[in-house]
Structure formats: C-alpha cells, structure tokens
Amino acid sequence: xxxxxxxxxxxxxxxxxxxxxxxxxxxxxxxxxxxxxxxxxxxxxxxxxxxxxxxxxxxxxxxxxxxxxxxxxxxxxxxxxxxxxxxxxxxxxxxxxxxxxxxxxxxxxxxxxx
Amino acid sequence: xxxxxxxxxxxxxxxxxxxxxxxxxxxxxxxxxxxxxxxxxxxxxxxxxxxxxxxxxxxxxxxxxxxxxxxxxxxxxxxxxxxxxxxxxxxxxxxxxxxxxxxxxxxxxxxxxx
Numbered sequence: 001x002x003x004x005x006x007x008x009x010x011x012x013x014x015x016x017x018x019x020x021x022x023x024x025x026x027x028x029x030x031x032x033x034x035x036x037x038x039x040x041x042x043x044x045x046x047x048x049x050x051x052x053x054x055x056x057x058x059x060x061x062x063x064x065x066x067x068x069x070x071x072x073x074x075x076x077x078x079x080x081x082x083x084x085x086x087x088x089x090x091x092x093x094x095x096x097x098x099x100x101x102x103x104x105x106x107x108x109x110x111x112x113x114x
Numbered sequence: 115x116x117x118x119x120x121x122x123x124x125x126x127x128x129x130x131x132x133x134x135x136x137x138x139x140x141x142x143x144x145x146x147x148x149x150x151x152x153x154x155x156x157x158x159x160x161x162x163x164x165x166x167x168x169x170x171x172x173x174x175x176x177x178x179x180x181x182x183x184x185x186x187x188x189x190x191x192x193x194x195x196x197x198x199x200x201x202x203x204x205x206x207x208x209x210x211x212x213x214x215x216x217x218x219x220x221x222x223x224x225x226x227x228x
Contacts, residue, residue, distance in 0.1 A: 004156070008154065032215045034215055034216075041221065041224075042221050042222075043118070043120075043204050043206070043219030043220050043221050043222050044157075044204075044217075044219050045218075045219065046216055046217065046218075049215055049216060088157070090215075092214060092215055100211075100212070100214060102159070102214050102215075103156065104156040104157040105156060106154060106155060106156050107156075
C-alpha cells in the first residue's frame with residue numbers, strides 16, 4: 001500500500017458545484033495535513049494547513065481530517081473557473097533533519113467549466 | 115521581486131551538456147529545497163539546505179550537484195543528465211527546515227534532456 005493515495009482524476013465539474021477532493025494514507029504517524037494548489041506552469045501554493053483531526057474553513061474551502069480512518073478531504077463550495085488547477089495533498093511528521101517526513105500525493109487535476 | 119523566483123523557466127539540454135538552475139528567495143527564510151516533479155508521480159525531495167548547510171540529500175545521483183552560497187540563493191548544477199531526468203524542477207523555501215509544512219514554491223524550471 002502506498003503511503004499516500006490520491007485519485008489523479010481528471011475531475012470536471014460545472015461552475016457552482018461543490019467539489020470534494022480526497023486522500024488516504026497508511027502511516028498513522030502523520031500529524032500535519034496540507035492542501036496545495038498548483039496552476040498550470042506554476043509551482044504549488046499552500047491552500048490549507050491543518051494539525052491533527054478536525055475541520056478548518058477558509059472562505060469557500062474546507063479541509064477535513066479523519067485520523068481514525070486515515071482520510072483527508074478538501075471541499076470547495078460554489079466552485080469557480082479560477083479554481084481549475086491541480087490539487088496536491090501533503091502530510092508530515094517529525095521535527096526536522098532526518099527525523100522529518102513530508103509526503104505529497106500525486107495530485108488531482110480539477111477543471112471547473114463556466 | 116517577491117517570493118521565490120527560478121531561472122530559467124525552460125531548459126533543453128543534451129546529455130553531455132552542463133547547465134545550472136538558479137533559485138532566489140526574497141522571504142527571509144532560513145531553509146531552501148530542491149524538488150523534482152515528474153508526470154503522474156508525487157513531488158520528490160532532492161536536497162534540503164538550512165542556513166547554507168546541506169542537511170538532507172535524498173539519494174540523488176551525483177550528476178545533480180546543489181550549491182547554496184547564502185540563505186537567499188540556491189543552485190542546482192546539472193551534468194551528463196539522462197532523458198529520464200526530464201521533469202519540472204521546483205525550488206522551495208520555508209522559515210525553518212523544522213517547519214516544512216508551509217513551503218513557498220517557485221514556478222519551476224521545465225527541463226528536457228535530449
């Protein structure tokens with residue numbers, strides 16, 4: 001089993017739809033959970049950052065972490081064409097140096113159609 | 115200039131060439147990173163520098179040689195590359211190498227090895 005699994009898509013939705021993006025993981029040591037957004041020909045940018053379990057909301061974006069199920073989600077409400085991008089989940093544990101581990105998913109390509 | 119800037123944006127090189135990728139961060143961060151992004155693969159960490167000192171080298175072939183002359187600049191020297199090295203090379207920075215959850219990425223150099 002891969003350490004982090006993310007469906008690569010592509011995912012295509014109409015404008016205004018609610019989008020759900022998900023990742024599963026196998027390593028229960030992960031403590032920090034992130035979502036990065038990567039536009040075409042750009043580097044990833046941090047979108048959401050969560051520590052441990054629970055929900056975090058920022059505008060139209062909600063990140064959920066369920067550590068018991070080893071499952072994280074990113075919800076986008078009222079999706080816009082400008083949300084079209086690749087979304088990368090990432091998770092980490094440790095305190096720096098060789099003890100630190102940060103693992104990314106492969107990314108899900110999302111297209112929001114006007 | 116703000117954020118993390120990478121040059122060149124695109125690079126085509128033969129297997130016998132020598133070239134260098136450049137990265138500069140204007141965020142006052144202490145840690146800098148090189149990542150490799152290949153199609154349908156997760157981001158792969160190559161090197162980590164903290165205050166100009168290399169703290170991590172993730173089994174990267176010696177044909178990739180990093181250099182960090184100061185905390186704002188990072189180079190990746192390339193020589194005798196292979197076609198499978200074609201990828202997007204991303205530079206990133208963070209406040210500290212112990213806090214890698216919040217990475218700031220450049221736009222990357224798209225490298226093609228012929």
